[in-house]
Amino acid sequence: MLRALRRASDRRRHAEGEYGWLFHPYTGNEMVAIDCETTGLDTRTAELVSIAAVKVRDGRVLTSESLDLRLQRPASLSGDSIRIHGLRGIDLAGGDCVEAALDKLLDFIGNRPLMGWCLDFDMAIINRHLRPRFGFDLPNALIEVSQRYVRDLRRVHPEIEPNLRFEAVAKALDVPVIGRHTALGDAVTAALMYLRLEKGAMRGD
């Protein structure tokens, strides 16, 4: 509700601006799977380390048309998060600044619907950086893959309490986990999960 209101106001303010086209309804057949690695799990303080996006079209994950961005080293980059995503400060040398990275990201995703695993978390962080710089939140339609999974699973096996760990779901859907905890790898895996769900992986059996 709040999001819808905010989007309506964003849209009105940016309708004539440089990014007005982002607010048009999407008519194509592509979607974008998105994932980011951050310095922490708190959406209020975590900084972006890398962002990846990959297009999905006609039941195919277009890894050849993917975006894999590394950002400049944020001040809060610490050992704890490096242990997870494996990007050290030195790996981020030569990365984009946040503004340039977000600009590239907006260019890449356009007004296509977005999908991802725990998309809310990624959206919260991206929007936190996006709003002060561009003045709007991402207006795209969102598809939460974990929710799709829960929905499909409930329909077939209402009695099962879904195990929503990323690896467990990947296993249940028979999707190989590609490069866990790299932004692109997680985005591709989430896209594959979505394709499996679309083809009725849960409904079939």
Added chain:
Amino acid sequence: MVDVDLSQPPFTLLDDAGRNRVRGGVDLAYFDSQEVILDAGQSGEFVFMIHKGEVAELDPTMPAAASRIGHYTAGDLFGAISILNGKSRYRFQAEQESLCYLLPKALFQRLCDDYPAFAEFFRQSLTHKARLLTERRAEGGVTMAGFMLARIGECMREPLVVDQATSIFDAVSTLNASHADSLLVCDGERFGMVTKTDLLNALVIEGLTQERPAIEVAHFELVTASAEQYLFEALVRMTRHEVARVVVVEDGKPVGVVELTDVLSFFSSRSYVVSLQVEQADSLDELARASARTPELVRALMAQGVKLRFAMGLLAALNGRIMAKAWGFAIDEAHRDASCLVVMGSEGRGEQILKTDQDNALILADGHDWPEREAQMREVTEILIRLGYPPCPGNIMVSNPEWVGSVSEWRERIARWAARRDGDSLMKLAIMLDAHAVAGQTALLDQVRDELFERCRRDEILLSYFARTALRFSTPLTLFGSLKKPQHGIDIKKGGIFPIVHGVRTLALERGVRATSTLDRLDALAEDGRLEASFAEDLGEALALFTELRLRQQLERDGEGEDANRVVVQQLSSLERDLLREALHMVKDFKQRLSQRFHLEYS
């Protein structure tokens, strides 16, 4: 960029930049079970690389049972041929849910343009693929593969021919002038070989003067070869005849000489070193040491990608020499001249690369008196065990009096076996058919074999019984023509090697072919017209493939031969799997022919 496993051919034919282009250019796609990925007649837009799942290649014009052509699993590639041909000839259908990498047509074509070796890979037929695999195994040794394919003509030197009036003095000057080790003396139409050693012996030991004609010390029994033969065969010949040079003859005239040093400059492997050790051994211990080095030699030859047929030839010659030498140590000369030691089974066929067991027998001349024979034969068996030939579990050894006998005794035995034709007798006939003389009077074996052929080759009922054994084990193919994949692997000896060897043996018996090696028999049968040349060649290739697979496992397991016949299909690369399947189809085909020829359909 996605993590794609590009460590298998054909991607190994690309460099790092090329592989990165593949990584950057591939997409991912999911296909449901039974979904048609690429239909017949459709133009190919992608090369598909299976990450997970199974895909079947179907010929939709065929009835359902026979339509299955190919089967692809994780790591396999398909669709490339469709791109090269413009459209797909067959239908590719997912058998399970499959995740594939898609390499777009445009990128694939650009890669083909930029990397000719990569493009070539897809244009290869199956036999070419097999060769590629062999060459790949010759780690960094393209030169080695080149050597195996080199003909004698490429390595021979001009013969140094002098006339019969040449004196020893002139001969030595000629040799020095041309830095050669040997020359040929021509005496009208005959040619004789004179080596430096001969000249030295003539001058020093026999005390001839320098003015005497060189022809007096020449050898006229030349070891010859033709220029078209493989260089490797020259080496085999040198090993077998214990000489250091082979004369290349064309139309009865010498056109060149291949010196051992020339071959060695090509071939710096250990084969000559081992055979030299065998020849120089003058005690059993030394012989045992030389004999212990043969597995190492096999390993080296395999690593260099030597064609199995030639490796087998070399090893058979070497094993023969070792046995003859051991025989010479153990038995008096008087007895040696009146007897013949024969090896049988795989050794007799020259197909035993590693020493698995000793199958041997003794043929004595009629009326030869040898009282202490039994004790000496036991000794021979012991010696061979010491040399690394394990005893035969079936007790087919000279220490067993059943496998020792005079020519007339052997004839009686053969007559008895042929009349009885029960399992045991048929097996003994088969063993005897593969007999090959390694020491003593080879003529004795010929007499026994004459009897064998005479008695058996026209006996249709016997032949039919004989052939039936070849069908005893089923071919490990499924109803749909793909490989069976049991967990414990398929038995390649029962499923592949045995039917070919025994079937070919049967045909050889029928046609009176005297060669003992299966490959030679195939050649002879093709020449005889019993088999089409192409079919014979394919069978030979199939046999070589099975033997090679088995040999590799034997080498890996280092002699613990229990399971070496079991090949676990899942562990093979896709290319090897393809070859194995093709080869097993050849076996199936051959069995069908056998059952038609010998009327085994209902037995």
